[in-house]
Amino acid sequence: MIKNKIEFLGAHKTNKEKMLHIAYGVDKNFLFGAAISATSTIINSEIPITLHFFIDSIRYDDLHRFKKMSGRFNVDIFIYNINKTPLKDLPTKNWPYSAYYRLIAFDYLESYTDRVLYLDADIVCKAPLDELIHLSFDNAICAVVTDIEGMDKKAIERLDCPEIEDVYFNSGVMFVDLKKWHQQNLTSNVIKFIFEHSELKYPDQDALNMLLLGKTFLLPRKYNSIYSIKSELYDRTHQKYKKIINNESILIHYVGTTKPWNEWGQYPSTIFFQKAYLASEWNDVPLLKPRTSLQWKKISKHEFRKYHLFSGILARLKYIITK
DSSP states (O other): OEEEEEEEEOOOSOOGGGOEEEEEEEOTTTHHHHHHHHHHHHHTOSSOEEEEEEESOOOHHHHHHHHHHHHHHTOEEEEEEEOOGGGTTSOOSSSOGGGGHHHHHHHHGGGTOSEEEEEOTTEEEOSOOGGGGGOOOTTOSEEEEEOSTTHHHHHHHHHTOGGGTTTOEEEEEEEEEHHHHHHTTHHHHHHHHHHHOTTOSSHHHHHHHHHTTTOEEEOOGGGOEEEEGGGGGGOTTSOGGGGTSOTTOOEEEEESSSOTTBTTOOSGGGHHHHHHHHHSTTTTSOOBOOOSHHHHHHHHHHHHHTTOHHHHHHHHHHHHHHO
8 A cells, every 4th residue: 555655864862762653644635734734733833743644645845845845843744655545435525535544554553663653634732742742541442533513413314323412422533542553453444344334324434433432542622622713704703713723722623615725715713723733844825725616615615705706706706607
């Protein structure tokens, strides 16, 4: 599955017991976001961090930036080029192949470290992750955060599993004990479960929840503060985000079609992304413009809400033309 591995070794000698390994699984469309997310973890934590990126393609320009990032922040960065062919039969109707890369990461990194923190690319760190180093899993395989309110009820119906109430978790943040993961052969078992249940609405997340039922340690909400930038459409003050992203929040999860790296997704609620963006080696890369008809539709809504009528109309026309 791993075609080749690229290493940028910028770390000084450190205490491995205080090292936090963080992994991302992305395709080229989410690499920009993942790079900013990774930068946010570094600038907000005092503990040493090692970064692992599992990706199916990468440009030379991004490799050059990762090399500079490694030297500037004194971190080791590993980039793993994935052969996605073995995954071609997995469901990808609403999800990219990269949604399954976390499974490869959990399998592959077992020989490198005991624990790894997996983060989705749309997660931004705003406070230290240092406490995780001393976290006791007890007998759990991984530490997770429950999904937003009501998702467990929907999952009970969808998966016909009453036991999942109050423990259905969002797979965007997973702190995994890799030895326990490996001992239970979970990567293969999750993939097998997905193949056998093609009707799953959220293939990887639903499968992970079913196979890890009773084997997770629940972290507080501050480690996965789930926020949709779509909420800004219904808040003229643009201050209600503070009910979700508060002083306790450590990891902010920007869910939904509009991401903080989209040029139309800039609000006070994304200031934590903006801070990391400016501190990153990608600070000269423009925020991303729309690529799909759905994104043009989203832009039009945000532009109209901002009373930018002309640009809103243009965006809606682009949506109609491209859909």
